[in-house]
Amino acid sequence: MRGIVAGHGEFAAGLVSAVEQITGRGAAFVALTNRGLSGEDITRQLADALSDSGALTVFTDLPAGSWTVAARRLQRERPSLVVVTAVNLPVLLDYVFQSEVAPVEAALHAVAKGHGALAVVGVPSAR
Amino acid sequence: MPSRRGTARWPSSGSRVPVELVRIDDRMIHGQVVVGWGQPLDVRFIVLVDDAVATSDWEQELYRMGVPPSMDLHFDSVADFAARYAAYAADPRSGVVLAPDIPTLERVVEAVPAIRAVNLGGIHHRADRTQRLRYLFLSDAEAAALRALAARGVVMTAQDVPSARPIPLDDLLAGRGER
Numbered sequence: 001m002r003g004i005v006a007g008h009g010e011f012a013a014g015l016v017s018a019v020e021q022i023t024g025r026g027a028a029f030v031a032l033t034n035r036g037l038s039g040e041d042i043t044r045q046l047a048d049a050l051s052d053s054g055a056l057t058v059f060t061d062l063p064a065g066s067w068t069v070a071a072r073r074l075q076r077e078r079p080s081l082v083v084v085t086a087v088n089l090p091v092l093l094d095y096v097f098q099s100e101v102a103p104v105e106a107a108l109h110a111v112a113k114g115h116g117a118l119a120v121v122g123v124p125s126a127r
Numbered sequence: 128m129p130s131r132r133g134t135a136r137w138p139s140s141g142s143r144v145p146v147e148l149v150r151i152d153d154r155m156i157h158g159q160v161v162v163g164w165g166q167p168l169d170v171r172f173i174v175l176v177d178d179a180v181a182t183s184d185w186e187q188e189l190y191r192m193g194v195p196p197s198m199d200l201h202f203d204s205v206a207d208f209a210a211r212y213a214a215y216a217a218d219p220r221s222g223v224v225l226a227p228d229i230p231t232l233e234r235v236v237e238a239v240p241a242i243r244a245v246n247l248g249g250i251h252h253r254a255d256r257t258q259r260l261r262y263l264f265l266s267d268a269e270a271a272a273l274r275a276l277a278a279r280g281v282v283m284t285a286q287d288v289p290s291a292r293p294i295p296l297d298d299l300l301a302g303r304g305e306r
Contacts (some may be wrong), residue, residue: 008158036261038251039154039227064161064193066154072189 002053003095005087006032006046006071007061018089025096030055034066043070056080056103057095059087082107090117149224151232152248155180156190156200156225159248163288164223165198171220172199176208176235177227205231209238216241229269236281245276247285247299260294260304262287270300 005012012031020026030053034042046058046067058074060067063085071083082103084091091114098106148168152160155175164170173194180186181204194200203211208224215222224242226232228250236242249262256264263285265273273283277296284293285304294304 036251038249038253039157041251042154062158062162064156064158064195066157068193069154069157069189072192076185 002055003029003057003059003092004032004046004049004053004055005029005059005092006034006067007087008034008065011061015087015089015092019092019096022093023096028096029059029092032067039066039069042066043073046070047074050074050078050081057082057084057107059092059095060085061087084111088114088117090114148222148246149226149232149235149242149244150246150248151226151229151250153227153250155227156193159288160223160225161194161198167289168221168223170198170223172201172215172218172222174201174203174208174215174222174224176203176205176224176231178204178231181207205234205238208235212239212241229272233272233276236276236279243280244282244284247273247283247296248287259299259302260285260287263299263304265300274300 005015007015010033012033016026016029016031019029030049032045032049037045049055050058058067058071058081060071060083062068065085068083068085071081075081075083080103084107091110094113095106095110098109101109148164150160150164154160155177156173160173161170175190180190181202187202190202191200201211201215215224224235226235232245236245247263250256250264250269251262252258252264253266255266256269257266258264273296277283283296285296285299286293298304
């Protein structure tokens, strides 16, 4: 099950390279950056990537970001497209192993993992 | 961070810009606007001036979902923006006005002469445009339009995020910007 990871700067490429290093399954994802692209170009590039890869899920970095706006725009013509925003590495590591379930179920499971992984570790005790 | 009516300061650059930032950005509402400018300026409302978006519930919903609850979001046609500008200007909160392109900006400035400063935030690649900065591409006609606005007294600077050095229009068009 493939997915598109879309973010600012090298965010997406970094996440995908981390998935590859940890699982060897980085090829499950296509990484996109919006650097230098207009709003129209972002939407066009995402549509092309979805068509070329057959991906059914888009992971974006920022709820307010242009990739999220573009993905939501494409959902209008692709109602089955799953969009996950504020993605982190635990989300992708979970999603990449969910090959036996529908994309939306895989995404929901992965998001729960991502939420659970967020933590402040070793909080110093108040004096 | 502290801000006051009329001006704001952010620690990374030390420069000052009007809180009521009027910005051209073809991505309109996105990370740089909501987070990059929104956090240091403590932006509490955004006005997106675009005739097409102003009449599309779908487009408005699309942009609304990216804005945190602490920010009000208004969608105006150019005509409506002109009618409401006095109210926006009197709002004690920090606000950002967004126009998607230079033709819209020209109409906004024509309709609201009180606008004297414009931030060139993002005009991206198109076949007829030449790269001026990493985030600014202009056709000859667009460059001429900006010169005409400058001749009318509108001060324009290119600056994608608050920490970047503001680049005056003259430097930009003379090729003295940063690539």
